[in-house]
Amino acid sequence: MKKLMLVFVVLFFLLPGCGAKEGEMAGQPHEMTEHEHADVKVTKHFDDSLTKLTDNNLYSLELVIPDKHLKMGVNTVEIIVHHSTGGDVAEAELSVTPWMPSMGHGVMQKPVVMERGGGLYSVENVVLSMTGHWQLQVKVAKNNKEDTAVFDFPEVKAMGHEHAMMHAPPPQDIDYATEKMTANNSYKVMYQSIGGPIRINRIHSWELKVTDADGKPVNDAKVTVVGDMPEHGHGLPTQPEVFTMAADGLYRIDGMKFQMPGWWVVTISIMAEGGHDSVSFNLNVL
């Protein structure tokens, strides 16, 4: 028993290690900013931001999370790009990639970067599809000078659900709507399970209806589905398939299965003429 525990403790420290060689964890912003400031003489714009030097020391990045913590689901963050020698960097090309190092995958949804001026960039649509260890890889390019920094978040949790109990009702602000607009209001998506209410441990099918913002059916979208259990950090036990019915904006998802009771989040991503957008539905599986 003791040996096993030891293995786990060791694993725990090894896992986040790959992305966080500098030993900078999101959990200890103060310690690390002081340390960096001594080196790079950058004045932080925000007190509670996380900072990070890029790999080749070209830039110092300041990451601000308005909601304080990244959470499972859709996040918005702000990034201020400083020269490593001081001074803000405007008109840079920024790309941000969420990554799960232990799983070796990212997400299909691409964060949207907008420059706000004065070296400030806002990054929307940072979708973290599950709980667990995430990284944000930030690439900065300007005048052919490119450099990258990785921010590490060892424990991304589901919003306000850290101590949720089995069968406890999810937080009150969670809605179980079966019809919703996508995150960027590009599409409206409605789902229903075919053949009655959803039952645990049964493979079943869903019907989706997708319309654009004006209510016109979208028939030729590429639709993908991801199911996740926020409290457990795992997904569906199946790989569902989506088919277009080629009329009325209807799609059929076969192979849905929920193997645990409780709160599930099913994220539907739509890629069509209106762009790439996604929507997350909450479900309470009994």
Next chain:
Amino acid sequence: MQNCFNRFIGATIGLLFLLIGIPSQDCAWAMDQHTWTSQEKVVLRSLWLGSLGPLPVDPSNKYSDNARAAALGRKLFFEDKFSGNQKVSCATCHREDYFFTDNLPLSHGMATTPRRSMPLIGVAYNSWFFWDGRTDSLWSQALGPIENKLEHGISRTMSAYIISKYYREEYKEIFGELPDFMEDAFPQHARPAHDDPDALKAWVLMTPEQRADVNRVYVNMGKAIAAFVRTILPQPSPFDHYVEQILSEESMTNRMALTDDEARGLRLFIGKAKCTNCHNGPMFTNSDFHNLGLQAKNDKKKDTGRADAITQVLSSEFNCFGKYSDANPDECLELRFIETSEEKYVGAFKTPTLRSVTERPPYMHAGQFATIREVLEFYRSKASNPELGHDKLTDEELGLLEAFLHSLSSPVTSLQEEVRNR
């Protein structure tokens, strides 16, 4: 309410007025253990044996509900001839007197295997078979151990020969004609083996027609065994009687089927301890695979569990899509939608049923724990894992959970000998 009232009256009359205070207090407390919210009742009903429903149809086995096939399957299940030493049958590791599993940490057929024998109670309700789910039907599962060197240690040609020699008439009645498989025409030890070059060579040297003949009999043998194993079912346990009492609400006039401690354990089981994350439904399993971070003792080449089984079941000639399956491909739902990301399932093993669990130690996929208490202690030690989080349980609470698990014990029924002639 009535129950309380009765107890109250009984206590007052029986023990005079002196004790009025005590029974009423006792009652309030006892009431509390047996009062469930409507949401909790939904969960209790979902775990109740009455929610199990009829045996699921196995579209890949058209004989699965054939009584004669089941009767033949029962004989084959107990047949020692299907083994390299004439001493090993399915029942060696799936003992009828031990809830169709055995009492060893690692099962022993011809030699010691790397895993524990799976309990067969209600096994037909599973989506996948074996600890790692490397087959998608009960009949293909039944064929695996026969050709495994550590288990029965024979071949499909030998199996076909034994069927043709000892079970010929019964076989013919169900499945039709079969060749003799005599030694001069058919090799006795031929199989498409990766671990036995001689048997593989013998198999390859057979004609395609011979291989098809052998496979057909071998598959039918699996289908007959599956028809029997499907009949291994749990009877209602004290827990099931308790749920009936709670749901019917006539409960309060009767003695409750669970003691107060067992009911408290049940409350933990579906609540704080979160056991129903995985042990859900009337068979107390979600039939899915989970990595508990638990390796077998002395396991040098780490058992990767489900991860390696994914390609095995997809490539198996005996899967639901294969030519020996009776299913229309549309009916092979589990295989069609199988999650193929191996990394998700490294070291993951199937959630076993908890029916009669306290009657059949040891526990886990390699018998790592000798007692239920050790299992509960183990889960408590994993409290920080989001998937295994069972919250902070006290010693007393572990005791209550253990008490509750005892209430899942019940006799197991299976098709008996006499049904054979039906």
